[in-house]
Amino acid sequence: MRPMETRVFKLFGISEELLEEKLKTIDEKINFNIENNNGDISLTISSQKIEEDMLRNELAEYSYGTGADTLESITGNLLKEYELKLSVAESCTGGRLSDRLTDVPGSSNYFLGGTICYNNESKNKLLSVSNKTLLRYGAVGETTALEMASGVRCLFDSDIGISVTGIAGPSGGTEDKPVGLVFIALSSKFSNLCNKYNFEGLRKDIKTKAVNNALNILRLFLLDNYKNPKNEIS
Amino acid sequence: MRPMETRVFKLFGISEELLEEKLKTIDEKINFNIENNNGDISLTISSQKIEEDMLRNELAEYSYGTGADTLESITGNLLKEYELKLSVAESCTGGRLSDRLTDVPGSSNYFLGGTICYNNESKNKLLSVSNKTLLRYGAVGETTALEMASGVRCLFDSDIGISVTGIAGPSGGTEDKPVGLVFIALSSKFSNLCNKYNFEGLRKDIKTKAVNNALNILRLFLLDNYKNPKNEIS
Numbered sequence: 001m002r003p004m005e006t007r008v009f010k011l012f013g014i015s016e017e018l019l020e021e022k023l024k025t026i027d028e029k030i031n032f033n034i035e036n037n038n039g040d041i042s043l044t045i046s047s048q049k050i051e052e053d054m055l056r057n058e059l060a061e062y063s064y065g066t067g068a069d070t071l072e073s074i075t076g077n078l079l080k081e082y083e084l085k086l087s088v089a090e091s092c093t094g095g096r097l098s099d100r101l102t103d104v105p106g107s108s109n110y111f112l113g114g115t116i117c118y119n120n121e122s123k124n125k126l127l128s129v130s131n132k133t134l135l136r137y138g139a140v141g142e143t144t145a146l147e148m149a150s151g152v153r154c155l156f157d158s159d160i161g162i163s164v165t166g167i168a169g170p171s172g173g174t175e176d177k178p179v180g181l182v183f184i185a186l187s188s189k190f191s192n193l194c195n196k197y198n199f200e201g202l203r204k205d206i207k208t209k210a211v212n213n214a215l216n217i218l219r220l221f222l223l224d225n226y227k228n229p230k231n232e233i234s
Numbered sequence: 235m236r237p238m239e240t241r242v243f244k245l246f247g248i249s250e251e252l253l254e255e256k257l258k259t260i261d262e263k264i265n266f267n268i269e270n271n272n273g274d275i276s277l278t279i280s281s282q283k284i285e286e287d288m289l290r291n292e293l294a295e296y297s298y299g300t301g302a303d304t305l306e307s308i309t310g311n312l313l314k315e316y317e318l319k320l321s322v323a324e325s326c327t328g329g330r331l332s333d334r335l336t337d338v339p340g341s342s343n344y345f346l347g348g349t350i351c352y353n354n355e356s357k358n359k360l361l362s363v364s365n366k367t368l369l370r371y372g373a374v375g376e377t378t379a380l381e382m383a384s385g386v387r388c389l390f391d392s393d394i395g396i397s398v399t400g401i402a403g404p405s406g407g408t409e410d411k412p413v414g415l416v417f418i419a420l421s422s423k424f425s426n427l428c429n430k431y432n433f434e435g436l437r438k439d440i441k442t443k444a445v446n447n448a449l450n451i452l453r454l455f456l457l458d459n460y461k462n463p464k465n466e467i468s
Contacts, residue, residue, distance in 0.1 A: 088329075088350070094336025095322075095329030098350045102328025105404050105437055113356045116322070116332045116348040118341075122390060126349075126360070156356060170339050203339055 005049065010069050011041040012216045014062040019043065022058050026051055038201070038208040040071060064219060071215035072100045078222040079110035079160075086218075087156035088114030089127055089148040091139065091165035092182060097211045112156040117148070127151030127163075138177070140165050142194045145183035149194075153187045160221075161187040164214055166197075168206045182210045184217055190225050193217075239283065244303050245275040246450045248296040253277065256292050260285055272435070272442040274305060298453060305449035306334045306341075312456040313344035313394075320452075321390035322348035323361055323382040323397035325373065326416060331398060331445045346390040351382070361385030361397075372411070374399050376428045379417035383428075387421045394455075395421040398448055400431075402440045416444045418451055424459050427451075 011019070016034055019041065023030050027047070035042040041062075045055070056063065065074050079086055088098050088111075098114040101107055115126050120139055123129040129147040137143050145165050153161025166182030173179035178198070185194040195217060199209040245253070250268055253275065257264050261281070269276040275296075279289070290297065299308050313320055322332050322345075332348040335341055349360050354373055357363040363381040371377050379399050387395025400416030407413035412432070419428040429451060433443040 090329070090332075093333075094341075094345075095324070095332030095348065095350070098324075098329030099327075099333045099441075102350075102352070102402075103438055103441070107328075108352050108406075111328075111352050113352045113360075114329065114350040115360075116329070116336075116350075118336070118345050118347045122347045126347075126389070155360070168336075172342075204337055207333075207337070 006044060006046045007052065008067050009043040009045070009055070009059065009063060010065040010067075010071075010074075011043055011059060011062040012039060012064055012071065012212065014041065014059070016041075019059075019062075026054050026058060038205055038212055040212045064216070070100075070104075071212060071219065073104050075215050075219045075222070076101065076104045076107055076110060078219065078226070080106070082222060082226040084110060084160060084222070084226070085112050085156075085158040086110055086160050086162065087112050087152045087158040089152035089161065089163040090114060090116045091118065091123070091148070091163075092168040093164045093166075093207050093210050093214070094118070094168075096207050097162070097164060097214050100211055100215065112158050115152060115155070123148060126155065128154065140167055140177055140181060140183065142183055142185075142196065145185035145194050146187070146192055149185040149187035150192065159188060160218070162214055162218055163187075164210050166199075166206070166210060168203045168210075170203060180206055182206070182213075184210065184214045186217060186221055188221070188225070193221070240278060240280045241286065242301050243277040243279070243289070243293065243297060244299040244301075244305075244308075245277055245293060245296040246273060246298055246305065246446065248275065248293070250275070253293075253296075257289075260288050260292060272439055272446055274446045298450070304334075304338075305446060305453065307338050309449050309453045309456070310335065310338040310341055310344060312453065312460070314340070316456060316460040318344060318394060318456070318460070319346050319390075319392040320344055320394050320396065321346050321386045321392040323386035323395065324348060324350045325352065325357070325382070325397075325399040326402040327398045327400075327441050327444050327448070328352070328402075330441050331396070331448050334445055334449065346392050349386060349389070357382060360389065362388065374401055374411055374415060374417065376417055376419070376430065379419035379428050380421070380426055383419040383421035384426065393422060394452070396448055396452055397421075398444050400433075400440070400444060402437045402444075404437060414440055416440070416447075418444065418448045420451060420455055422455070422459070427455070 148163035169179030382397035403413030
C-alpha cells in the first residue's frame with residue numbers, strides 16, 4: 001500500500017454543503033475533514049492518492065492557501081510584495097481586524113495603524129466622516145463605511161484604507177438595521193468599494209465573520225489590482 | 235455520599251506553582267484543575283465539600299471573579315457601575331486590547347474607542363506623543379507609554395486612557411529593548427501610572443499577556459480609586 005497523503009487546503013467563500021458536494025464529485029470515496037471558523041475553512045484531505053490538480057481546479061475560486069496559511073498571512077504577503085501600506089478603521093469589530101493583521105510577524109512593514117471609533121463623535125473627529133452623513137445614514141451605512149475607509153487612508157497616509165461598521169449585537173438592532181448588518185469598505189487610488197452583509201450568530205461570531213470577510217476583500221482587491229499591473233498609473 | 239460540588243474561580247497575578255501550594259495548604263486531597271491562558275487562570279475545584287470561605291480568603295488578592303467572568307467583563311462592569319468612559323492606545327498589542335473589551339455586550343456604554351499606532355508618525359499625529367520623547371526614548375519606553383495614555387484620553391475626551399507599547403517580536407528586539415519588553419500606562423484625573431514588563435513567549439502570547447495585564451491594571455485602578463467603601467459592608 002502507498003503511504004497516506006495528507007493535505008490542508010485553506011478556503012474562503014464556500015459553504016460546507018457546496019464543498020462536500022464538490023469533493024464527492026471529484027472522488028466518491030474521498031476522506032476529508034472540514035473545520036469551519038466563521039467561513040474560514042480548513043479542509044484536510046487524507047487519501048491514498050490525492051487528485052490534487054483536479055481539487056485545485058475545482059476549488060480555485062475559493063482557495064487562498066495551504067497548510068498554516070491564514071487570511072492575514074496571505075494578505076500580508078501580498079501587501080509586502082506590492083510594497084503597499086495599510087490602515088484600518090474599525091467600529092463593530094472593535095480592533096479584531098487590526099489584531100489579526102498584527103498577529104503576523106513583520107506586519108509592521110505594511111500595517112501603519114488603525115482606529116476604533118465606537119461613537120459618532122470619533123468617526124467625525126478622527127476619520128472625517130461628515131456630520132451630514134452621520135445624521136442621514138447613522139453609524140452603520142454604506143456612505144459612512146466609505147467615508148471611514150477614505151478617512152483612515154488620509155489619516156495614516158496609507159495606500160489602502162479598509163473600514164468595518166455594523167451591529168454586532170446582541171442589542172442595538174432595529175427593523176431597518178438588524179443585528180448582523182455589516183458594511184465593509186475599501187479605499188485606494190484605484191477605486192472605492194463597499195460590500196453589505198447580514199451575518200448570523202453571536203456577537204463574537206459576527207465580529208469574526210466581519211474580519212474574515214474584510215481580509216478576503218482586501219486579498220481579492222490586491223490580486224485584482226496589483227497582480228497584473230495593468231491598472232498602474234504611470 | 236454528598237453530591238460533588240464544582241466551582242470555577244478566575245484568578246490573575248498568581249503563578250501555577252504558588253496556586254498549587256496554596257491549594258494543598260487548604261486541603262491535602264483537594265481535586266483541582268488549572269487552565270492558564272497567559273496568566274489568566276481558571277481554577278476548577280471539584281470536591282465533596284469545598285472550603286469556599288477558606289479558599290476565597292487565601293486567594294483574595296488574585297481572585298477577580300467566578301464561572302464565566304472574564305477580565306474584560308469584570309472591568310467593563312466596573313466602568314459601567316462608576317459611569318466612566320474609556321479609550322485605548324495600542325501599539326504592540328495591535329488592537330487585541332480593544333477587541334477583548336468590545337467582546338462584552340454593552341461595551342459601547344463605556345468604551346469610546348481607540349487607536350493602533352504602529353509607527354512613530356501616528357503616535358505623534360494622533361496621540362500627541364512629542365517628537366522629543368520619540369527621539370529620546372523611542373516607540374517603546376515609559377515616557378512614550380504615558381504620553382500615549384494621556385494623548386488618547388484627550389483625543390477621545392474619556393475619563394481614563396490606557397496604553398500599551400512594546401516589542402512583540404520575533405524580530406525588532408535589541409540588547410536594551412529585548413523582545414517581550416512592554417510598557418502599560420494609564421491616565422486619569424487622579425493620577426498617571428506606568429508598569430514595565432518583560433514577557434516571554436511567542437508573538438501572540440506576548441500580545442495576550444500584555445492585554446491581560448492591561449485589563450488587570452485597569453480593574454485594580456478602578457477598585458482602588460472608585461470603589462465606594464460602603465459597598466464593602468456585606
